[in-house]
Amino acid sequence: MxxxxxxxxxxxxxxxxxxxxxxANLQNPPTWWEGYAGGNYGGCGWFxxxxxxxxxxxxxxxxxxxxxxxxxxxxxxQTPSDxxxxxxxxxxxxxxYLNVKPWQSTAAPADYQGDYSGSGAFWRYSAKxxxxxxxxxxxxxxxxxxxxxxxxADCLVQPPTNPA
Numbered sequence: 001m002x003x004x005x006x007x008x009x010x011x012x013x014x015x016x017x018x019x020x021x022x023x024a025n026l027q028n029p030p031t032w033w034e035g036y037a038g039g040n041y042g043g044c045g046w047f048x049x050x051x052x053x054x055x056x057x058x059x060x061x062x063x064x065x066x067x068x069x070x071x072x073x074x075x076x077x078q079t080p081s082d083x084x085x086x087x088x089x090x091x092x093x094x095x096x097y098l099n100v101k102p103w104q105s106t107a108a109p110a111d112y113q114g115d116y117s118g119s120g121a122f123w124r125y126s127a128k129x130x131x132x133x134x135x136x137x138x139x140x141x142x143x144x145x146x147x148x149x150x151x152x153a154d155c156l157v158q159p160p161t162n163p164a
Contacts, residue, residue, distance in 0.1 A: 001045030003067040005032035008125060009134055009148045010072065011041045012098040014111055019047065022063050036063050040099045040110035072103035073125040076162050083122035083136045087157050094121075094155035098146060102127035102134065109150065114143050116151065123156055133158070 001010045005025045013019065017039040024030030025046075032046045044063035069076055078084035098111035107129045121135040132150045139147050 001037055001041055001043075001047065002032075003045060003069060003072065005034075005046045007046065008069060008073065008076070008078075010043070010045050010067075010102055011100070011150075012111065012146065012148075013037045013041055013047075014039060014098065017041065019052070021047070021052075024049075034063055041101075043101065043103070067103065069125075072128050074128055074130050075158075076125045078122075078124050084124040085122065086120055087123045088120040089116075089118065090155055090157060092152070092155045094151045096137070096144070096146075096149040096151055097132075098149060100127055100132045100150040102132065102150070105129055107132050107150075113146060113149055116141065116144065116149075116155075118142075121151065121156060123158060126153055126158070 002008060003010050017037050019035055019037050021033045021035035023034050025032040031049050034046050036044050094116040096113040096116050097109040100107040100109045105128060107127050116137055118141045121137050124134045126133050131153055133153045133156055135151050137144050137147050137149060
């Protein structure tokens with residue numbers, strides 16, 4: 001799920017998640033669909049068409065309009081075409097989650113993916129409550145299935161960033 005088509009990753013739909021689609025983007029054929037995902041994500045966002053497969057349960061979602069970065073991100077450390085800056089891990093354990101609902105004042109971590117023990121990650125943005133960071137973990141890292149995950153903010157050295 002992304003906040004705008006081809007925007008910042010906000011979370012994941014785990015297998016079996018109910019999805020209700022609203023409108024497609026203006027490309028022909030559409031590459032992104034706006035809609036609502038239930039489950040641990042529980043919110044609106046944009047889905048990449050190639051990732052939908054047969055998981056569409058209905059259409060006519062009540063989701064309308066893009067969610068601006070400023071609605072959920074306190075700091076952004078990337079442009080749409082890159083991964084953000086590389087930053088080192090601290091001595092604190094990095095707990096990886098697929099969903100934290102970054103737009104909430106108090107995040108709700110869900111879909112735990114284990115702990116990351118690598119040397120660092122690409123730091124993309126911090127959630128509204130500043131306790132969680134969306135980061136890209138290097139592919140091939142031990143125990144890592146998803147490369148885009150939320151990690152607790154205190155496990156990464158946070159570089160200077162732009163406000164959302």
